Amino acid sequence: MIQSDVDLQPYNTMTIAARAKHFCTATTLQEVREALRFARAQQLPILPLGGGSNIVLTGDFPGLALHLGMRGLEFEALDDGVRIRAAAGENWHQLVMRSVEQGYGGLENLALIPGNIGAAPIQNIGAYGVELKDAFEQLTAMEISSGELITFDAEACQFGYRDSIFKGPAKDRYLICEVVLKLSSTWAPRISYPALEQYFAQHGLARELLTPAKIANAVIDIRNSKLPNPVEIPNAGSFFKNPVVADDQYQTLKEAHPELVAFEAGEGWKLAAGWLIDQAGWKGFRNNGVGVHDRQALVLVNPGHRCGSEVVNLARDIASDVKRKFGVTLEPEPRFYP
Ligand SMILES: Cc1cc2nc3c(=O)[nH]c(=O)nc-3n(C[C@H](O)[C@H](O)[C@H](O)COP(=O)(O)OP(=O)(O)OC[C@H]3O[C@@H](n4cnc5c(N)ncnc54)[C@H](O)[C@@H]3O)c2cc1C
Secondary structure: OOEEEEEOHHHOOOOOOOEEEEEEEEOOHHHHHHHHHHHHHOOOOEEEEOOOOOEEEOOOEEEEEEEEOOOOEEEEEEOOEEEEEEEOOOEHHHHHHHHHHOOOOOOHHHOOOOOEHHHOOOOOOEEOOEEHHHOEEEEEEEEOOOOOEEEEEHHHHOOEOOEOHHHOOOOOOEEEEEEEEEEEOOOOOOOOOHHHHHHHHHOOOOHHHOOHHHHHHHHHHHHHHHOOOOOOOOEEEEOEOOOEEOHHHHHHHHHHOOOOOEEEEOOEEEEOHHHHHHHOOOOOOEEOOEEEOOOOOOEEEOOOOOOHHHHHHHHHHHHHHHHHHHOOOOOEOOEEEO
């Protein structure tokens, strides 16, 4: 079951060639436990892998890359909605489409986000004004040190913007094995996000006639028009989080750049990182096989299948240029390994 010296290029959407000292795909909880025992015995670090759409491999991984391939997707009808129980290895987009095909609303804005269920809670995936946490009920995770299964409800997950306990105090301590979502039968479209509003206005679709499936199709159209398909142009989605700044910094920036794109976020403002990168002149930039997507400056692309350090160097250059020009710090969204 456990292989040695394995190329991870097929397991990351950036298509970075890096090798794992050991690799295995686990399809049952028993296999996950056995893989953990193997790693523990040799004191190997673990790299949990789903679809590999939110990682950057900066070099060879000196431990066990553990691909979580457990399958299983159940819909349980309830009096007031539906409960969806999904194993870590199920594909996120397919789950969204299964739910909208059955007429359930709640996940449609999150259509076409790449990757698997197991990774979705890690950064509380979000798009077009909706986040995983809005439909989240609980998850089951295996503690890496003991192999024990532990349940986390939404509060325990400490979800935030592209954030959860699994990126903070519980980082590298658990493998998410199953996620349970609950969708309510009382549904209202959430289309206040500007790109969605524009889409429905342009297509002459009235709010009263919208269904979860129509919104999912709109989201798919919008995403396809802006974001590169990783199968054609290797990428890891948004490379930077949208930075949140205090009101005074926002006001100063807005005065200097009246067209600044920003959204209110609590007491501060979330700035569109893509706008900052675009204004700094990076959109469409290419150098030696790595670059910035020409339709969305937030996405770094790797059409030359270059190594992780080339991608990281480009990201550093962009972040320091944005810092110099706007005084704003950009933080990467994907996780770097090792
Ligand atoms: C084109 C494109 C568009 C994207 N758009 C969005 C978007 O709109 N919104 C958004 O939020 N994200 C977006 N992303 C990022 C990405 O799709 C999500 O972060 C997704 O949840 C990653 O899933 P994955 O299975 O590929 O995770 P991976 O890349 O395999 O893993 C991501 C992280 O989670 C860990 N991990 C994976 N599975 C588990 C598990 N079962 N247990 C514990 N840890 C685990 C990994 O070790 C790693 O640290 C986009 C990516 C791409 C390429």
